[in-house]
Amino acid sequence: MEGVRGGRHRHSFPLPSLLLPLLLLLSSATPAAAAYAAEDAAAISRFRQYLQINTSHPNPDYAGTTAFILSLARELALDSEVLEFVPGKPLVLLKWPGRDPSLPSVLLNSHTDVVPAEPLKWAHPPFSAEVEPETGRIYARGSQDMKYVGAQYLEAVRRLRAAGFVPERTVYLSFVPDEEIGGRDGVGAFVAWERFRAMRVGVVLDEGLASSDGEYRVFHGERSVWWMVVRACGVSGHGAKLYDNSAMENLMKSVEVIRRFRAAQFDLVKNGVKAEGEVISVNMVYLKAGTTGFVMNLQPSEAEAGFDVRVPPNIDTEALERRIAEEWAPSSRNMTFEFKEKDSIHDMFGKPAVTSADSSNPWWTLLEGAIKRANGKLSKPEIFPASTDCHFFRKQGLPAFGFSPMANTPILLHDHNEFLNKAEYVKGVGIYESIIAAFASNGNHGSQSTSKGIKDEL
Numbered sequence: 001m002e003g004v005r006g007g008r009h010r011h012s013f014p015l016p017s018l019l020l021p022l023l024l025l026l027s028s029a030t031p032a033a034a035a036y037a038a039e040d041a042a043a044i045s046r047f048r049q050y051l052q053i054n055t056s057h058p059n060p061d062y063a064g065t066t067a068f069i070l071s072l073a074r075e076l077a078l079d080s081e082v083l084e085f086v087p088g089k090p091l092v093l094l095k096w097p098g099r100d101p102s103l104p105s106v107l108l109n110s111h112t113d114v115v116p117a118e119p120l121k122w123a124h125p126p127f128s129a130e131v132e133p134e135t136g137r138i139y140a141r142g143s144q145d146m147k148y149v150g151a152q153y154l155e156a157v158r159r160l161r162a163a164g165f166v167p168e169r170t171v172y173l174s175f176v177p178d179e180e181i182g183g184r185d186g187v188g189a190f191v192a193w194e195r196f197r198a199m200r201v202g203v204v205l206d207e208g209l210a211s212s213d214g215e216y217r218v219f220h221g222e223r224s225v226w227w228m229v230v231r232a233c234g235v236s237g238h239g240a241k242l243y244d245n246s247a248m249e250n251l252m253k254s255v256e257v258i259r260r261f262r263a264a265q266f267d268l269v270k271n272g273v274k275a276e277g278e279v280i281s282v283n284m285v286y287l288k289a290g291t292t293g294f295v296m297n298l299q300p301s302e303a304e305a306g307f308d309v310r311v312p313p314n315i316d317t318e319a320l321e322r323r324i325a326e327e328w329a330p331s332s333r334n335m336t337f338e339f340k341e342k343d344s345i346h347d348m349f350g351k352p353a354v355t356s357a358d359s360s361n362p363w364w365t366l367l368e369g370a371i372k373r374a375n376g377k378l379s380k381p382e383i384f385p386a387s388t389d390c391h392f393f394r395k396q397g398l399p400a401f402g403f404s405p406m407a408n409t410p411i412l413l414h415d416h417n418e419f420l421n422k423a424e425y426v427k428g429v430g431i432y433e434s435i436i437a438a439f440a441s442n443g444n445h446g447s448q449s450t451s452k453g454i455k456d457e458l
């Protein structure tokens with residue numbers, strides 16, 4: 001579609017004939033501008049309705065989001081299916097069938113759950129989705145993470161459909177539960193589903209992060225979670241006695257070694273040598289000692305500390321494990337370690353779970369071009385510092401990009417007063433409109449010489 005490729009495409013809005021003159025009188029704007037304003041207002045109203053459904057853990061209103069998404073799917077004439085891999089945790093799968101079902105499909109993923117909010121620490125109630133009139137900010141839990149993206153996918157499809165666009169490839173939209181509590185019953189179950197293979201997914205889009213400047217961030221890999229407990233044993237003794245090899249002494253030596261490693265990694269970020277997602281982060285999350293509680297005049301025989309370790313996809317994991325065994329929890333100091341959670345950095349084919357973000361990957365070329373055509377700017381691809389559902393897709397060997405078009409916005413996910421500006425929301429719809437059109441168009445972009453290559457490889 002020419003209009004779609006040429007930046008922010010707007011189609012005529014089917015306003016009833018009596019309403020349009022009235023709007024014109026009220027706004028003194030051009031007919032097209034008035035129609036756009038009404039269309040954007042309707043899109044924002046739908047976004048706010050989605051935000052007002054309280055899907056915070058531990059009791060997310062998944063029935064509410066399912067009904068809401070299904071009603072929008074009906075309006076947009078999309079095929080829909082509700083998959084319940086675990087009772088009470090619905091995954092809503094929408095399908096916009098492509099003209100050529102033999103082509104790999106496009107999957108637009110978003111999670112419907114949000115983290116809890118502390119209403120007393122918010123300036124506006126977290127599930128009211130109030131719009132601040134002076135700034136245009138929409139305040140709500142989920143406004144950034146990530147109902148915003150799910151709602152935008154649907155708005156982009158609405159615009160494309162209204163403009164008469166018909167996808168060559170099938171486009172799927174998945175609205176998944178439980179990302180905020182690990183995703184196993186959501187995307188984890190989805191990728192293991194026997195029909196997932198039959199969907200023949202060629203590329204996945206999922207969440208990214210806001211950026212405080214004018215460029216959109218994009219993520220092509222993420223750090224893996226290694227949750228580690230380090231334990232020390234030693235001789236117990238009177239609290240007044242000085243002696244070697246107590247459990248506390250042994251543990252504290254390790255804590256100091258780990259702290260120095262952490263500081264060195266952090267320095268690389270502080271000095272701009274590496275991005276946050278490219279270093280190993282280690283944070284101590286708990287300390288525990290004694291077997292019968294704390295006794296002030298007793299040195300305990302056991303002590304342990306928990307660490308949240310995040311590992312980038314391109315590191316030598318064997319070297320890190322050696323370091324843990326030899327320096328962080330050496331048996332020579334009566335120490336052991338155990339992983340409570342340890343995700344592989346590799347996909348199911350044994351390759352690092354990273355999606356190529358250069359011209360070797362035609363999906364990347366399409367993504368970059370589509371964002372540019374919609375007047376968006378993309379910053380250098382990054383490794384996501386934490387975890388998202390994307391890792392389930394990359395583990396399947398699928399190319400997946402984490403991308404949330406929120407520029408000029410502070411990162412407030414999981415924070416108080418999470419908000420998104422109305423104008424940024426509407427702009428993002430145009431970005432997705434361009435991306436979906438490019439992804440779903442069978443690679444007929446660019447010059448003749450490259451389009452053949454894209455078509456063959458996709």
Ligand SMILES: [Zn+2]
Nearest residue numbers: 145146179207
């Ligand atoms: Zn999220």
